[in-house]
Amino acid sequence: MTPNPAARPAGSTDAALSDLQQSLGAKVVVTEAVREQHGIDEGWHVGHAPDAVVFATSLDDVVTTVRVCHAHHTPLIPFGAGTSLEGQIAALRGGVSLDLSGLDRIIEVNVGDLDCRVEAGVHRVALNDRLQRDGLFFPIDPGADATIGGMVATRASGTNAVRYGTMRDSVLGLTAVLADGSIARTGTRARKSSAGYDLTRLLVGSEGTLGVMTDVTLRLHGIPEVIGGAVCGFATLRGAVDTVIQVIQLGIPIARVEFLDAAQVAACNAYSDLDLPERPLLLMEFHGSPSAVDDQSAAVRELASANGGADWQWSTDTETRNALWKARHDAYYAALALRPGCRGIPTDVCVPISRLADCIDQTRDDLETTGLTATIVGHVGDGNFHTLPLFDPDDQAEREAVEAFHDRLVHRALEMGGTCTGEHGIGYGKLAFMSQEHDVASLAAMRAIKSALDPRGILNPGKVVPA
Amino acid sequence: MTPNPAARPAGSTDAALSDLQQSLGAKVVVTEAVREQHGIDEGWHVGHAPDAVVFATSLDDVVTTVRVCHAHHTPLIPFGAGTSLEGQIAALRGGVSLDLSGLDRIIEVNVGDLDCRVEAGVHRVALNDRLQRDGLFFPIDPGADATIGGMVATRASGTNAVRYGTMRDSVLGLTAVLADGSIARTGTRARKSSAGYDLTRLLVGSEGTLGVMTDVTLRLHGIPEVIGGAVCGFATLRGAVDTVIQVIQLGIPIARVEFLDAAQVAACNAYSDLDLPERPLLLMEFHGSPSAVDDQSAAVRELASANGGADWQWSTDTETRNALWKARHDAYYAALALRPGCRGIPTDVCVPISRLADCIDQTRDDLETTGLTATIVGHVGDGNFHTLPLFDPDDQAEREAVEAFHDRLVHRALEMGGTCTGEHGIGYGKLAFMSQEHDVASLAAMRAIKSALDPRGILNPGKVVPA
Numbered sequence: 009m010t011p012n013p014a015a016r017p018a019g020s021t022d023a024a025l026s027d028l029q030q031s032l033g034a035k036v037v038v039t040e041a042v043r044e045q046h047g048i049d050e051g052w053h054v055g056h057a058p059d060a061v062v063f064a065t066s067l068d069d070v071v072t073t074v075r076v077c078h079a080h081h082t083p084l085i086p087f088g089a090g091t092s093l094e095g096q097i098a099a100l101r102g103g104v105s106l107d108l109s110g111l112d113r114i115i116e117v118n119v120g121d122l123d124c125r126v127e128a129g130v131h132r133v134a135l136n137d138r139l140q141r142d143g144l145f146f147p148i149d150p151g152a153d154a155t156i157g158g159m160v161a162t163r164a165s166g167t168n169a170v171r172y173g174t175m176r177d178s179v180l181g182l183t184a185v186l187a188d189g190s191i192a193r194t195g196t197r198a199r200k201s202s203a204g205y206d207l208t209r210l211l212v213g214s215e216g217t218l219g220v221m222t223d224v225t226l227r228l229h230g231i232p233e234v235i236g237g238a239v240c241g242f243a244t245l246r247g248a249v250d251t252v253i254q255v256i257q258l259g260i261p262i263a264r265v266e267f268l269d270a271a272q273v274a275a276c277n278a279y280s281d282l283d284l285p286e287r288p289l290l291l292m293e294f295h296g297s298p299s300a301v302d303d304q305s306a307a308v309r310e311l312a313s314a315n316g317g318a319d320w321q322w323s324t325d326t327e328t329r330n331a332l333w334k335a336r337h338d339a340y341y342a343a344l345a346l347r348p349g350c351r352g353i354p355t356d357v358c359v360p361i362s363r364l365a366d367c368i369d370q371t372r373d374d375l376e377t378t379g380l381t382a383t384i385v386g387h388v389g390d391g392n393f394h395t396l397p398l399f400d401p402d403d404q405a406e407r408e409a410v411e412a413f414h415d416r417l418v419h420r421a422l423e424m425g426g427t428c429t430g431e432h433g434i435g436y437g438k439l440a441f442m443s444q445e446h447d448v449a450s451l452a453a454m455r456a457i458k459s460a461l462d463p464r465g466i467l468n469p470g471k472v473v474p475a
Numbered sequence: 476m477t478p479n480p481a482a483r484p485a486g487s488t489d490a491a492l493s494d495l496q497q498s499l500g501a502k503v504v505v506t507e508a509v510r511e512q513h514g515i516d517e518g519w520h521v522g523h524a525p526d527a528v529v530f531a532t533s534l535d536d537v538v539t540t541v542r543v544c545h546a547h548h549t550p551l552i553p554f555g556a557g558t559s560l561e562g563q564i565a566a567l568r569g570g571v572s573l574d575l576s577g578l579d580r581i582i583e584v585n586v587g588d589l590d591c592r593v594e595a596g597v598h599r600v601a602l603n604d605r606l607q608r609d610g611l612f613f614p615i616d617p618g619a620d621a622t623i624g625g626m627v628a629t630r631a632s633g634t635n636a637v638r639y640g641t642m643r644d645s646v647l648g649l650t651a652v653l654a655d656g657s658i659a660r661t662g663t664r665a666r667k668s669s670a671g672y673d674l675t676r677l678l679v680g681s682e683g684t685l686g687v688m689t690d691v692t693l694r695l696h697g698i699p700e701v702i703g704g705a706v707c708g709f710a711t712l713r714g715a716v717d718t719v720i721q722v723i724q725l726g727i728p729i730a731r732v733e734f735l736d737a738a739q740v741a742a743c744n745a746y747s748d749l750d751l752p753e754r755p756l757l758l759m760e761f762h763g764s765p766s767a768v769d770d771q772s773a774a775v776r777e778l779a780s781a782n783g784g785a786d787w788q789w790s791t792d793t794e795t796r797n798a799l800w801k802a803r804h805d806a807y808y809a810a811l812a813l814r815p816g817c818r819g820i821p822t823d824v825c826v827p828i829s830r831l832a833d834c835i836d837q838t839r840d841d842l843e844t845t846g847l848t849a850t851i852v853g854h855v856g857d858g859n860f861h862t863l864p865l866f867d868p869d870d871q872a873e874r875e876a877v878e879a880f881h882d883r884l885v886h887r888a889l890e891m892g893g894t895c896t897g898e899h900g901i902g903y904g905k906l907a908f909m910s911q912e913h914d915v916a917s918l919a920a921m922r923a924i925k926s927a928l929d930p931r932g933i934l935n936p937g938k939v940v941p942a
Contacts, residue, residue: 120720120829163669174667176676177644190916197892198825199857200641202630202680202900203912204939205921209643209676213669230726253587259697259763261728296726299770307764358665362587390666425664433669445670449657453928454672460927461920472671 021059021102024080028062028104031072037061046105050152051093052351053437058085058099065110067183067191067222073106074220075189077466085468086216088129088158091150093354094435096162096215100470108157111222114138122228123180123197128157128221144228147172150431151337157221162433163213167336170256170389171263171295174431176212178227184211184219187462197225210457215433216468218461232263232295236305237329240292240317241285245269245372247316248288249365252388254311256361260304264293265389266336269372272343272383279342280335285319290388291336293329336385343383343396352382352396353414357421358430361391367424368393371417378413392430418444434472442474488526488569491547495529495571498539504528513572517619518560519818520904525552525566532577534650534658534689540573541687542656544933552935553683555596555625558617560821561902563629563682567937575624578689581605589695590647590664595624595688611695614639617898618804624688629900630680634803637723637856638730638762641898645694646679651686654929664692677924682900683935685928699730699762703772704796706788707759707779708752712736712839714783715755716832719855721778723828727771731760732856733803736839739810739850746809747802752786757855758803760796803852810850810863817865819849820881824888825859825897834891835860838884845880859897885911901939909941 028036038060048055077084083103111127133153147168165174181195194207242248268289294301359367386393399406418428428441454473495503505527515522529540544551550570578594600620614635632641648662661674709715735756761768826834853860866873885895895908921940
């Protein structure tokens with residue numbers, strides 16, 4: 009947890025801290041516990057504590073912090089809820105963690121336009137609690153109760169993406185404080201625009217390396233009249249995946265479709281006290297009018313049957329549904345609980361859906377050959393799946409075996425035309441994969457953009473773009 | 476039509492042409508007719524002929540051309556079908572027009588993944604002809620039979636965007652030759668990724684100023700089982716727009732919903748020999764299973780009735796439907812035909828849908844006060860509408876009145892939280908609006924990105940980003 013002072017000009021942080029304390033007083037915190045907590049996220053990577061944490065409560069605070077860090081060439085790392093998985097918040101070169109959780113206002117909700125503007129520190133669950141009053145919801149659900157700013161930063165998605173898209177599709181515009189402290193408001197409230205470079209989309213997924221997002225305008229959706237949930241077990245993984253491929257090809261607007269392998273189902277049964285059939289499983293959700301939901305679910309049930317699906321369980325009851333999705337969202341903890349005391353590498357490859365069954369099959373074989381404990385769970389409609397191979401933190405050989413497995417998995421996904429990360433992002437944990445996934449010219453373009461927008465390299469250094 | 480040699484280093488184009496002729500031989504054309512045709516698009520802006528046209532037929536040809544232009548600091552302007560509207564292809568500073576229509580291979584169609592990879596010069600109608608064989612279609616239809624590369628460059632959309640999105644949402648990845656001749660392949664075939672900066676989205680809408688797109692991977696959709704079309708007249712514009720707002724709020728997945736004002740309906744009736752009711756009109760289309768289409772259309776018909784809609788005409792017959800949509804796509808020519816010999820400024824503002832009725836009402840009033848002839852037609856589900864105020868090219872005062880009207884319209888849209896262009900792009904025709912729509916920091920960021928990726932400023936100079 010020690011920052012590496014050699015990586016920055018000596019004394020830069022001390023001078024910056026003194027300036028920050030003068031401007032922001034008690035909002036600047038340097039206690040060890042707070043610094044350490046801001047340097048480590050929910051993933052498995054080593055934490056790096058910042059030298060100080062600034063608790064911003066306004067755009068002005070953010071501008072002040074960025075200007076001071078810019079003046080002193082001090083690293084600045086934006087912080088939301090700390091729920092990232094790839095070390096995005098680690099202060100690799102020390103500096104200042106800028107905690108945005110105090111920017112938590114829901115600025116406006118426009119029912120007529122199905123959009124809202126919220127500050128970056130608003131949590132997604134709190135937003136949905138507020139939206140419910142107007143019959144609206146924000147569909148992106150990465151599992152964790154992340155902040156909207158953090159979800160923008162990592163280009164998050166989750167279980168609803170098959171129908172509602174990802175953060176890439178959900179952000180109409182945003183306010184970002186750029187590296188020099190200038191304020192850029194990108195996008196408009198119009199649904200589309202061809203007016204210049206898409207700065208919004210460039211900032212979505214930039215993980216705090218190009219600017220500090222302070223507020224975001226989001227697309228919303230009306231809460232569906234009916235929500236129907238289904239669970240269906242399959243004899244084989246391939247039967248489950250083929251069902252989903254056919255659903256997508258037929259254009260059935262399924263809202264959620266999640267795959268759990270038998271090991272994950274068993275883990276969820278144990279952890280969440282359920283009795284789901286311990287076979288390859290699809291958890292599904294359908295949104296719409298009563299007849300639309302009936303239509304969609306009947307069509308999917310038929311496809312499932314034809315692909316070896318059985319034990320179709322159907323529910324429109326909120327409580328049953330919530331229990332199931334709670335279990336799904338707790339899948340990560342359920343998997344960790346398989347070997348108490350162990351840690352896991354949450355892998356995140358995404359492949360063309362036609363290759364998904366192959367990719368999961370080969371990955372399952374690899375796990376068996378390697379003798380690793382791991383479950384598989386996937387946003388199967390997107391071709392995105394997670395494994396969580398476990399390792400004993402005290403067993404270096406096992407850890408290396410897990411890392412080697414992860415390397416092979418990424419290589420397999422890239423060979424199939426996929427990506428090393430569907431939704432978790434790069435942080436510093438996946439930095440090495442960037443040059444496997446992207447060609448020389450693309451990496452050079454990313455570096456050129458980073459240098460152009462942050463010539464002093466103060467914004468979240470050491471992340472996303474390999475040096 | 477004369478280029479302005481003062482804007483580039485003297486002699487640079489001559490030297491470049493000599494190099495190009497040596498490498499590419501007969502693919503380099505300098506005849507006046509070809510040059511002039513490549514300098515002027517379908518809009519109303521003055522053309523600027525390039526000094527030469529290169530007819531590329533391969534990625535290698537593109538790389539060669541870019542490298543030569545880079546070496547000699549010679550402007551290079553990518554050319555697709557020439558159907559742009561804002562002077563995107565004008566060779567403002569002379570140089571080389573790079574005609575990509577020879578890159579017209581459909582490289583692959585992946586039915587299982589609902590995607591395809593095509594060269595930039597493929598036309599959208601030809602693509603759909605090919606896709607039909609596999610029961611697929613590509614929904615983006617800007618009206619003109621543009622090339623896919625051109626549609627990527629301008630971030631095009633059209634009548635299907637309300638359901639299927641725009642080019643922003645439809646491009647999974649692309650190959651771009653960057654300013655130094657290096658080849659960047661962005662994106663993957665996976666549906667989503669969080670691996671680094673979204674170069675794909677940065678290039679979509681960059682109008683040839685950041686790179687030359689040579690091939691594109693596109694998302695496709697299954698041809699719906701049933702396509703139902705409806706026409707409905709309204710007593711008032713507001714009744715039509717309110718209907719659409721309610722449709723969107725209820726989440727009814729309408730595939731197309733186009734507004735025509737009474738003047739546009741009259742123009743279409745005259746031009747396309749139809750007898751549509753000459754009132755504010757909605758043209759609609761519903762895609763899905765028979766029961767889904769029935770459901771959706773019944774729900775919309777009820778909403779329309781409640782908002783003063785009448786004379787609901789329904790058809791699932793392909794011929795009737797095609798005639799209607801042909802008339803819709805010919806609306807531009809129908810409007811021009813109202814005053815033969817005149818030209819028109821095709822405006823393209825887009826506003827939040829809650830402000831659309833206000834914006835159209837005020838614009839209609841403005842037209843009447845100013846005494847201009849113009850029709851209004853809109854992608855009302857997106858909040859995007861076009862007027863086509865006509866002017867006699869020999870009447871300087873009338874032209875100025877039309878331009879002043881356009882300025883007021885853009886100002887009105889921006890005040891309402893909208894954009895100066897929903898889908899036509901900036902080119903050089905709307906360059907002056909960029910600094911009205913974007914703040915200083917955003918424009919500075921765009922300029923920094925342009926300089927970083929094209930330090931010599933050779934790629935389509937004078938477009939998109941104001942100096």
